[in-house]
Amino acid sequence: MDTAYFVHRLHFGFLITFHYLFPQLTMGLAPLIVILKTIALRTESPAYDNAARFCMRIFGINFVLGVVTGIPMEFQFGTNWARFSHMTGGVIGQALVMEGVFSFFLESAFLGLFLFGEKRLSRVAHWWTGFMVFVGSWLSGFFIIVTDAWMQHPVAYTRLADGSYQVSSFSGLLLNPWALLQYAHNMSGAVITGTFVMSAMGAFYLLNRRFEEYGRIFLRVGVIGGFICSVLQIFPTGDLHGRYLAKHQPITTAAMEGLFQTEKGAPMVLMGQPDVERQRIDNPLVVNKVLSFLVYGTTEAQVQGLNAFPREDWPTNIPLLYFAYHIMAGLGTIFIAVMSLAVLLLWRNKLFETRWLLWIIMLCLPFPYVANTAGWLTAEVGRQPWLVYGLMRTAVGYSANVSAGNGLFTLLGFMGLYALLAILFLFIVHRQIEHGPNIHPNVEPQPITVAGD
Amino acid sequence: METVWFLLVAFMLAMYVVLDGFDLGAGIAHFFVARTNEERRMVLQAIGPVWDGNEVWLLAGGGTLFFAFPLLYASSFSGFYLPLNMVLWLLVLRGIGIELRMHLDNVLWRDFFDGLFAIGSLLLAVFFGAALGNVVRGVPLNADHYFFEPLWTNFLPSANPGVLDWYTVLTGAVALVALTIHGTNYVAVKTDGDLAGRCQATARRLWPVLLILTIASCLATLIVRPRVLRNYLEHPIGFLIPVVVAASLIMMFTARRTGNDRRAFSASCAYLASMLGGAAFALYPVLLPSSNPGTEDITIHNAAAGSYSLTYGLIWWSVGMIIAIGYFAMVYRMFRGKVSLRSSEHGY
Numbered sequence: 090m091d092t093a094y095f096v097h098r099l100h101f102g103f104l105i106t107f108h109y110l111f112p113q114l115t116m117g118l119a120p121l122i123v124i125l126k127t128i129a130l131r132t133e134s135p136a137y138d139n140a141a142r143f144c145m146r147i148f149g150i151n152f153v154l155g156v157v158t159g160i161p162m163e164f165q166f167g168t169n170w171a172r173f174s175h176m177t178g179g180v181i182g183q184a185l186v187m188e189g190v191f192s193f194f195l196e197s198a199f200l201g202l203f204l205f206g207e208k209r210l211s212r213v214a215h216w217w218t219g220f221m222v223f224v225g226s227w228l229s230g231f232f233i234i235v236t237d238a239w240m241q242h243p244v245a246y247t248r249l250a251d252g253s254y255q256v257s258s259f260s261g262l263l264l265n266p267w268a269l270l271q272y273a274h275n276m277s278g279a280v281i282t283g284t285f286v287m288s289a290m291g292a293f294y295l296l297n298r299r300f301e302e303y304g305r306i307f308l309r310v311g312v313i314g315g316f317i318c319s320v321l322q323i324f325p326t327g328d329l330h331g332r333y334l335a336k337h338q339p340i341t342t343a344a345m346e347g348l349f350q351t352e353k354g355a356p357m358v359l360m361g362q363p364d365v366e367r368q369r370i371d372n373p374l375v376v377n378k379v380l381s382f383l384v385y386g387t388t389e390a391q392v393q394g395l396n397a398f399p400r401e402d403w404p405t406n407i408p409l410l411y412f413a414y415h416i417m418a419g420l421g422t423i424f425i426a427v428m429s430l431a432v433l434l435l436w437r438n439k440l441f442e443t444r445w446l447l448w449i450i451m452l453c454l455p456f457p458y459v460a461n462t463a464g465w466l467t468a469e470v471g472r473q474p475w476l477v478y479g480l481m482r483t484a485v486g487y488s489a490n491v492s493a494g495n496g497l498f499t500l501l502g503f504m505g506l507y508a509l510l511a512i513l514f515l516f517i518v519h520r521q522i523e524h525g526p527n528i529h530p531n532v533e534p535q536p537i538t539v540a541g542d
Numbered sequence: 543m544e545t546v547w548f549l550l551v552a553f554m555l556a557m558y559v560v561l562d563g564f565d566l567g568a569g570i571a572h573f574f575v576a577r578t579n580e581e582r583r584m585v586l587q588a589i590g591p592v593w594d595g596n597e598v599w600l601l602a603g604g605g606t607l608f609f610a611f612p613l614l615y616a617s618s619f620s621g622f623y624l625p626l627n628m629v630l631w632l633l634v635l636r637g638i639g640i641e642l643r644m645h646l647d648n649v650l651w652r653d654f655f656d657g658l659f660a661i662g663s664l665l666l667a668v669f670f671g672a673a674l675g676n677v678v679r680g681v682p683l684n685a686d687h688y689f690f691e692p693l694w695t696n697f698l699p700s701a702n703p704g705v706l707d708w709y710t711v712l713t714g715a716v717a718l719v720a721l722t723i724h725g726t727n728y729v730a731v732k733t734d735g736d737l738a739g740r741c742q743a744t745a746r747r748l749w750p751v752l753l754i755l756t757i758a759s760c761l762a763t764l765i766v767r768p769r770v771l772r773n774y775l776e777h778p779i780g781f782l783i784p785v786v787v788a789a790s791l792i793m794m795f796t797a798r799r800t801g802n803d804r805r806a807f808s809a810s811c812a813y814l815a816s817m818l819g820g821a822a823f824a825l826y827p828v829l830l831p832s833s834n835p836g837t838e839d840i841t842i843h844n845a846a847a848g849s850y851s852l853t854y855g856l857i858w859w860s861v862g863m864i865i866a867i868g869y870f871a872m873v874y875r876m877f878r879g880k881v882s883l884r885s886s887e888h889g890y
Binding site: 150153156157158160161163164166167168169171172174175176177178179182183185186187188189190191193194195197198199200201202205206209247249253255256257259488489490491492495498499502503506510513517520 | 610618862
């Protein structure tokens with residue numbers, strides 16, 4: 090492997106993986122804050138108002154990290170993937186600048202009002218600023234998904250004489266069926282992160298026997314939301330997305346399921362390690378005929394294995410793809426189990442006393458992040474060896490004028506910088522959680538002390 | 543249509559420089575104009591609700607460049623690989639400098655983030671000035687319109703220049719001084735007391751420096767790239783732009799003498815916009831000139847996206863920008879007037 094090619098892939102992969110740790114909570118927490126504020130408006134309950142303010146503080150810190158790690162993303166297309174940007178700017182440039190024009194301006198304007206303006210605005214007006222921040226963050230996600238969906242499943246384009254791609258229909262680009270399916274699946278995944286974070290905070294407070302009133306609020310909202318989204322994540326969004334993938338990228342489906350040979354009544358591999366050399370799964374744990382059923386709705390259908398496709402079109406890292414997919418799907422199943430049980434106990438009024446389940450909910454905190462990251466790895470590693478599926482190979486897209494040494498220099502710089510950001514983020518969020526929701530600095534004017542303390 | 547997009551990209555970048563320029567300037571100046579913790583908090587409150595939105599102009603401007611002139615985006619971003627990535631690091635550090643300072647009531651913590659904010663702002667101003675210098679001077683494009691520029695070679699604006707040479711260092715210095723004045727003008731408008739007084743004094747003392755640097759950079763540009771005069775000679779109406787630059791400098795001087803902060807701030811806005819406008823007028827229709835005599839420049843004609851994109855893009859782009867300008871009017875109206883710590887209301 091050409092080393093500059095490898096460095097540029099790693100550069101983009103590292104920056105975007107780290108970046109997406111933050112937007113998934115931004116997009117997941119925004120609707121939950123709107124829900125908390127809605128309940129507060131309707132019931133006039135100061136506890137819900139305080140709970141919303143507390144979530145806003147976490148949201149604000151998280152948003153800052155999302156913004157500062159997002160800026161490099163917009164530029165990285167040009168710095169590290171220049172030939173790709175040159176050829177496809179006429180298509181994906183549209184979606185990316187739409188994100189800037191329609192969503193960043195909106196978000197930045199209303200976030201300022203939302204975080205700083207609670208005293209200047211009426212309660213209803215402040216609710217609206219929160220709602221607009223929610224709309225802005227979800228719009229932002231949509232344009233990014235449109236960009237990725239075009240790379241996964243290019244539609245609505247023409248090719249000019251110089252080889253570049255140009256959009257031929259705006260509505261076609263924005264309403265790409267792949268984008269709509271992926272958006273539904275992705276946003277549900279983001280809300281899973283939001284609800285699990287909120288539930289984990291609630292469980293932490295109840296187990297600690299501190300701020301218990303808020304712990305119960307967080308658990309109630311988090312567990313109900315988490316249950317709904319965990320179900321939506323698998324059915325219908327995951328199911329539909331998986332079928333669409335099997336139709337348009339059958340080779341990706343074969344690789345992520347670990348299906349080396351074409352089979353009638355193909356089994357689903359639950360566990361096992363892919364051995365690409367020998368083309369088999371080691372230590373397999375399989376359920377017969379389930380894969381045929383999931384893809385085609387009948388247990389006898391034939392599913393194409395990797396051997397049905399030329400080797401040069403196989404995804405370049407099959408083990409990584411296989412594990413990413415299995416981690417995502419496995420965790421998704423666990424989420425449904427945990428949240429179903431929690432909702433059942435909440436309904437029976439026993440959740441807040443069931444300490445073993447609160448422990449599990451608290452310890453589940455990292456897993457939605459893992460699942461969302463694994464899901465994106467499945468999508469993007471599964472797209473390989475194509476940069477734009479069927480049109481452009483990844484190997485011809487990177488900046489040929491930027492050497493491996495220069496690429497590694499900035500990659501190492503970003504790694505150091507992001508390590509600092511991660512430490513600061515954990516430290517500040519930990520402090521906020523320790524302080525708890527009772528402190529609300531914006532109720533009384535704070536003459537000298539620093540806000541937030 | 544390409545000309546329309548040239549104007550729009552120039553407009554967005556000018557908006558970025560004028561708006562984020564005062565945030566950067568406030569950052570550069572705040573170490574020496576704001577001495578106490580309270581004064582530093584006032585500086586941060588003056589820009590707190592708006593800096594993030596101001597920075598969106600950079601993102602939206604970069605995005606518009608990507609969509610309207612994909613070749614320019616691809617070539618210049620990869621060619622300026624090293625300085626651009628450093629700009630990104632600085633933007634990250636400066637952003638957390640502004641936003642994380644208030645989270646801990648500890649003097650070391652605050653000084654650390656004040657330092658990030660000041661150093662980040664200072665280096666960004668120099669980088670942006672040097673970037674404009676590079677674009678005016680030209681870069682060593684090869685036959686496929688790509689290049690890779692080292693950070694420095696022999697500090698001469700020759701056929702194989704580095705990002706930094708004497709000319710781009712000079713333009714970086716112009717940007718540093720101009721943005722410092724712009725930032726202190728803004729803080730003077732938004733605050734009062736000792737802080738505003740020190741801002742006014744700083745702007746007044748830096749004015750002669752800016753005057754000398756402006757004249758020097760204009761003369762240097764004529765030496766480094768005599769071709770910049772061509773558009774002016776063909777369309778003499780363009781000479782209005784340097785007249786506006788001169789008028790804004792005079793206005794800056796008189797407004798400072800009469801103590802009119804708002805007028806001084808308007809003058810520094812006009813100065814920045816007209817300097818950038820002058821550069822854009824000189825370049826058109828070139829987007830990125832080549833310093834190699836043998837290779838062709840990147841122009842609006844060979845870099846533009848397809849006509850469907852550009853024509854229909856104009857519709858949604860205009861709608862989006864009108865809405866965006868509406869947001870800006872609303873936010874600046876909400877947070878108008880002078881900041882004071884008595885009514886501090888950080889939401890988090």
